Amino acid sequence: MSINNKINVEQIKLSVENLDLFYGNNHALKKINIQIPANQITAFIGPSGCGKSSLLKCLNRMNDLISNIKITGQITVDNENIYDRKQDVTQLRRKVGMVFQKPNPFPKSIFDNVAYGIRIAGIKDKEKINNIVENSLKRVGLWKEVENRLQDSAMSLSGGQAQRLCIARTIATHPDVILMDEPTSALDPISTQVIEELILELKESYTVVIVTHNMQQAARISDITSFFYLGELVEVNPTNKIFTTPENKLTEKYITGRFG
Amino acid sequence: MLKVEKSVLELRKTLEEMTDIVISIVDTIRTCIKKENFETLEFVFQQDRHIDDLEKKIDQQAVALLALINPMASDLRFVFSVVKLNSDLERIGDECKNVAKELKTLEPPIPEDLKILADKVYEMVKDAVNALLNQNSALAQEIILKDDEVDKLEYSIQKKYSNSIGIAFAAKALERIADHTTNISENVVFATEGIDIRHENSIMNRLGKSDK
Amino acid sequence: MVKTKIYNLIGYTIIGFLCVSTILPIIAMILFIFSKGISRINYEFLFTVSSSMETGGIFAPIYGTIFLTFITMLIAVPIGVMSATYMSEYTKKGKLFYLLELTIVNLAGIPSVVYGLFGLGIFVLLLKIGISILAGALTMGVLILPLIITVSYQSLQAVSENIREASYALGASRLQTVVKVILPTATPGILTGIILATARVAGETAPILFTAAAYYLPSLPSSVFDKTMLLSYHLFAISTQVVGVSDEQKYGVTFVLISVVLILNLLAILIRDKISKKLGVHK
Numbered sequence: 097m098s099i100n101n102k103i104n105v106e107q108i109k110l111s112v113e114n115l116d117l118f119y120g121n122n123h124a125l126k127k128i129n130i131q132i133p134a135n136q137i138t139a140f141i142g143p144s145g146c147g148k149s150s151l152l153k154c155l156n157r158m159n160d161l162i163s164n165i166k167i168t169g170q171i172t173v174d175n176e177n178i179y180d181r182k183q184d185v186t187q188l189r190r191k192v193g194m195v196f197q198k199p200n201p202f203p204k205s206i207f208d209n210v211a212y213g214i215r216i217a218g219i220k221d222k223e224k225i226n227n228i229v230e231n232s233l234k235r236v237g238l239w240k241e242v243e244n245r246l247q248d249s250a251m252s253l254s255g256g257q258a259q260r261l262c263i264a265r266t267i268a269t270h271p272d273v274i275l276m277d278e279p280t281s282a283l284d285p286i287s288t289q290v291i292e293e294l295i296l297e298l299k300e301s302y303t304v305v306i307v308t309h310n311m312q313q314a315a316r317i318s319d320i321t322s323f324f325y326l327g328e329l330v331e332v333n334p335t336n337k338i339f340t341t342p343e344n345k346l347t348e349k350y351i352t353g354r355f356g
Numbered sequence: 357m358l359k360v361e362k363s364v365l366e367l368r369k370t371l372e373e374m375t376d377i378v379i380s381i382v383d384t385i386r387t388c389i390k391k392e393n394f395e396t397l398e399f400v401f402q403q404d405r406h407i408d409d410l411e412k413k414i415d416q417q418a419v420a421l422l423a424l425i426n427p428m429a430s431d432l433r434f435v436f437s438v439v440k441l442n443s444d445l446e447r448i449g450d451e452c453k454n455v456a457k458e459l460k461t462l463e464p465p466i467p468e469d470l471k472i473l474a475d476k477v478y479e480m481v482k483d484a485v486n487a488l489l490n491q492n493s494a495l496a497q498e499i500i501l502k503d504d505e506v507d508k509l510e511y512s513i514q515k516k517y518s519n520s521i522g523i524a525f526a527a528k529a530l531e532r533i534a535d536h537t538t539n540i541s542e543n544v545v546f547a548t549e550g551i552d553i554r555h556e557n558s559i560m561n562r563l564g565k566s567d568k
Numbered sequence: 569m570v571k572t573k574i575y576n577l578i579g580y581t582i583i584g585f586l587c588v589s590t591i592l593p594i595i596a597m598i599l600f601i602f603s604k605g606i607s608r609i610n611y612e613f614l615f616t617v618s619s620s621m622e623t624g625g626i627f628a629p630i631y632g633t634i635f636l637t638f639i640t641m642l643i644a645v646p647i648g649v650m651s652a653t654y655m656s657e658y659t660k661k662g663k664l665f666y667l668l669e670l671t672i673v674n675l676a677g678i679p680s681v682v683y684g685l686f687g688l689g690i691f692v693l694l695l696k697i698g699i700s701i702l703a704g705a706l707t708m709g710v711l712i713l714p715l716i717i718t719v720s721y722q723s724l725q726a727v728s729e730n731i732r733e734a735s736y737a738l739g740a741s742r743l744q745t746v747v748k749v750i751l752p753t754a755t756p757g758i759l760t761g762i763i764l765a766t767a768r769v770a771g772e773t774a775p776i777l778f779t780a781a782a783y784y785l786p787s788l789p790s791s792v793f794d795k796t797m798l799l800s801y802h803l804f805a806i807s808t809q810v811v812g813v814s815d816e817q818k819y820g821v822t823f824v825l826i827s828v829v830l831i832l833n834l835l836a837i838l839i840r841d842k843i844s845k846k847l848g849v850h851k
């Protein structure tokens with residue numbers, strides 16, 4: 097394992113500048129500035145309600161669905177402002193995919209789940225769809241387990257399998273960035289480990305941002321860890337640094353479990 | 357109290373047992389040299405097994421703590437530093453035995469220089485333990501600075517008494533004890549501040565970095 | 569331990585008793601009608617168009633009932649499901665929405681004979697459709713719309729937010745999400761609503777009384793613009809209007825009416841289960 101004490105800012109994939117987010121009067125994110133480098137795993141940690149999910153959902157504009165929300169500041173993906181008027185949201189979400197806390201397969205067949213994203217993107221070629229589905233399932237290590245029952249309902253999968261299916265479904269649309277909101281919190285340790293390994297592999301081709309409550313998980317898989325508290329970004333540093341010598345007292349307190 | 361705090365405290369208690377013994381044997385050495393009376397030297401050998409047991413116990417506790425509690429940040433650094441300075445403490449015990457062996461071969465009078473050296477080394481050990489138990493980085497840094505004085509003193513003793521193997525060996529062993537206290541101090545600086553000051557060329561460099 | 573066991577036993581006994589007491593009347597009724605009407609059932613009774621009301625085959629009303637039910641569903645299901653979809657997926661939950669909801673609930677409470685008169689006024693007379701299957705189906709459609717909308721709305725609402733999010737996160741538009749994910753997922757629930765509605769359409773008398781039903785017709789309706797005989801109305805007619813109809817004939821018709829309703833239900837349930845199974849959801 098390489099020891100990394102500086103953030104490698106060579107290639108910034110996502111950049112958040114002066115982001116403020118309000119739910120009605122609730123100032124949920126305060127002047128957030130963070131840069132997320134390409135092909136690295138960035139973890140968001142912090143106590144419940146500190147705004148991790150809120151920030152994550154800004155990154156692919158999933159918050160657009162919420163009424164009474166106000167967002168100011170700027171977020172760029174590949175130097176393009178995603179809150180620009182001209183931005184096509186569906187296009188953005190294909191580029192910045194998302195995996196959720198609870199595995200949420202559609203009540204459709206395993207095949208149709210993975211094919212969903214590319215079909216709605218307008219791909220009709222059967223051959224191509226078959227290939228993408230197969231490759232995506234292979235990528236998440238699910239192919240062997242389901243190749244003989246692709247037409248079965250995805251609801252018949254175990255939690256860990258279902259979550260891997262959801263990841264396969266996301267990578268089938270070939271995003272650049274994958275956002276994950278506590279992707280293993282509903283899973284057993286073995287499935288968690290499988291998914292952690294998978295995330296580590298994904299980083300070769302994708303930029304991964306993961307919210308996790310499991311500090312060990314952040315420590316194990318992420319390159320960069322950012323600590324949030326009460327809507328503020330307290331500290332961003334290489335994971336190795338955060339977990340050995342955090343700069344901020346609050347981070348130290350949180351990481352050593354002496355909070356509150 | 358948090359589980360992690362409890363476990364760290366338990367580790368600390370064992371560590372204190374260890375440092376108590378280490379201080380007492382270094383004190384014994386110092387007193388014997390000072391008073392030129394070697395009657396109580398047996399105590400140093402008696403404590404040896406005790407120290408070995410405690411060394412093992414500390415390592416076991418530390419490993420268990422790392423595996424079960426997953427300490428982070430300052431906790432992690434503390435445990436890590438304890439694992440490392442644990443062997444320094446044990447080696448201090450060994451070096452005390454070496455000094456004691458050499459002393460047994462000597463006849464009074466003992467040179468004044470050796471008495472001063474023993475005094476200095478004792479102070480260093482006491483301070484190092486103090487810095488360790490209170491996680492006092494400033495004190496630890498002072499100890500590191502003192503190491504040079506000890507080195508010089510030992511060098512002059514070696515020169516002066518090159519004909520007396522016993523005195524030369526005892527001085528060498530005392531100097532090594534001082535080296536171990538430097539190691540301990542370095543670990544204390546790491547535990548408290550998270551900076552690794554080992555192998556820095558100049559002392560200024562070492563401490564300049566920890567000024568932050 | 570023993571105490572808990574005794575309590576359990578008492579609890580189960582009470583529940584079991586209550587359960588039986590709800591099912592028993594239904595079974596008793598069906599058995600009663602079955603025993604009285606079964607003797608009348610034969611090929612000729614079911615599949616010939618009779619030349620008299622008192623005896624003879626009842627194929628005309630059977631055919632009419634199925635025809636009318638089918639047309640009603642053809643009209644009401646798309647409108648109902650689309651309305652429910654609009655309410656569930658497109659409107660903001662504001663004042664207008666609650667007004668709409670309230671109206672639908674109230675509509676469901678209006679007596680069916682009022683619908684009949686409404687159908688007569690609007691479809692038969694005002695729109696000049698005349699007494700016909702179409703007018704009857706439209707009337708019945710209005711009658712069951714609240715039911716279909718309410719049940720569909722509820723099953724759409726029951727579609728988990730997670731699935732919607734998943735679809736949006738994959739770059740789906742709202743329309744794509746509704747059509748490809750939400751509606752299919754809600755289908756079993758919506759079908760339940762349709763089942764209930766089907767049974768209602770086949771059994772209702774009042775709404776078709778003035779809009780579609782013929783007292784007696786010697787032939788089958790040939791298009792939606794024809795009047796038709798209907799089982800429910802036929803039963804009403806032979807029980808109250810015509811003299812000299814044998815009990816056996818009446819029970820025979822009753823038996824067929826119930827059977828048609830049950831068969832329609834059964835069919836719908838089978839379809840629903842098949843879809844549920846395919847989706848992998850268990851309702």
Ligand SMILES: Nc1ncnc2c1ncn2[C@@H]1O[C@H](COP(=O)(O)OP(=O)(O)OP(=O)(O)O)[C@@H](O)[C@H]1O
Pocket residue numbers: 119122124142143144145146147148149150151162
């Ligand atoms: N849709 C919403 N409407 C209103 N307030 C919201 C909404 N979502 C989140 N909030 C509020 O915003 C704050 C941040 O919530 P968020 O979900 O981002 O926290 P989180 O860090 O992800 O917490 P957790 O770790 O529990 O998931 C909280 O105070 C929460 O109550």
Ligand SMILES: [Mg+2]
Pocket residue numbers: 148149150277307
């Ligand atoms: Mg969250």
